[in-house]
Amino acid sequence: MDRRLDPFRRRPLENCQKCPNRDEREQNLDRGICNLNKSVFDGLPLRCVGEWANEKIHYLVRYFDIFTTGMHKKWGGNLRYIEICSGPGRCSTRDGYEQDGTALAILNHKAVAYIQSAIFIDNNQESVDALNQRIKKMNVTDKAIAFIGDYKDGDSILSAMNQRPCDGLTLCFVDPTSCDIPFSTIEAISSCTGKVDFIVSFFSNLDFRRNGADAALNPEFEVARLKYETFAGCKGFFERPDVKTAAEHRKHDDLLRLFMHAYRESLSRIGKIAQDTVSIREYYHLLFATGHSRGLDFWKKAKSTDITGQKCLPGLE
Numbered sequence: 001m002d003r004r005l006d007p008f009r010r011r012p013l014e015n016c017q018k019c020p021n022r023d024e025r026e027q028n029l030d031r032g033i034c035n036l037n038k039s040v041f042d043g044l045p046l047r048c049v050g051e052w053a054n055e056k057i058h059y060l061v062r063y064f065d066i067f068t069t070g071m072h073k074k075w076g077g078n079l080r081y082i083e084i085c086s087g088p089g090r091c092s093t094r095d096g097y098e099q100d101g102t103a104l105a106i107l108n109h110k111a112v113a114y115i116q117s118a119i120f121i122d123n124n125q126e127s128v129d130a131l132n133q134r135i136k137k138m139n140v141t142d143k144a145i146a147f148i149g150d151y152k153d154g155d156s157i158l159s160a161m162n163q164r165p166c167d168g169l170t171l172c173f174v175d176p177t178s179c180d181i182p183f184s185t186i187e188a189i190s191s192c193t194g195k196v197d198f199i200v201s202f203f204s205n206l207d208f209r210r211n212g213a214d215a216a217l218n219p220e221f222e223v224a225r226l227k228y229e230t231f232a233g234c235k236g237f238f239e240r241p242d243v244k245t246a247a248e249h250r251k252h253d254d255l256l257r258l259f260m261h262a263y264r265e266s267l268s269r270i271g272k273i274a275q276d277t278v279s280i281r282e283y284y285h286l287l288f289a290t291g292h293s294r295g296l297d298f299w300k301k302a303k304s305t306d307i308t309g310q311k312c313l314p315g316l317e
């Protein structure tokens, strides 16, 4: 089918249970992977996702297309894509379909011709094995590979990246499901490679907004407090008077703004001074960060059209 009509190769998944609630879904999942259904395409595992996953893929792939098309000649083809938290490459959706996840959406895009290599990292062996089998079936093992790696252990991420070193330009997509990737890992990725731009799934509303005030005020939330400070690379964040005041008044929006600002300051500290976000419904943000204004121009172009094809006015995304 025409890629424009079916960009993520969506197909009905006849036996999907369409689990009606979280509890039922959890029973049918093993670390996010559906244990009832395999792909009708290739018989390999599927990761169960919410319907908003397409919006994330839309912005990621649009940016990937614009960035690689704009930069491959300038960098003599020395471009690399890295994805931390890649999953198995294909997903089942809660409405009873299967489709490409981010990894296969990238590898199936025509702009993949412009990159030298693609590295996918996940801490789930089943996902890594499935993605490597998919890469093999697609005949792109010369370009792409999946590795096991744990983002809480920066060295394991660096050792995977060093299997395919690159002194050119890297786009690194970081896609965890909560605010728990240590900023030290982002810093390590940034310093071990040539130039790198980041897109980070920032779990503003699904994670921090729920627990931020308690992390600031309630001693029982010590673990969450440490997690958030480690994520944002800002030790002492919860001691700040402005943070405490926002938490005491339960001003969750203000608290979230301060937290995101602290994260963005950490990115600036490592040279990623040009930043911007796009929201994925009311759930979370994709946060883009680069050291160069050209990258930011590409990003603004990528986010200027939403998944329905509507133009988004700046500041109204």
Ligand SMILES: C[S@@+](CC[C@H](N)C(=O)[O-])C[C@H]1O[C@@H](n2cnc3c(N)ncnc32)[C@H](O)[C@@H]1O
Residues within 6 Å of the ligand: 031, 032, 047, 053, 084, 085, 086, 087, 088, 089, 090, 091, 100, 101, 102, 103, 121, 122, 123, 124, 127, 149, 150, 151, 152, 175, 176, 177
């Ligand atoms: C949101 S899913 C990624 C989905 C994928 N990017 C996509 O959209 O198709 C998050 C992934 O993070 C992986 N993960 C969780 N904790 C991790 C860790 N500490 N290190 C590396 N990967 C981790 C999970 O196994 C899961 O596949």
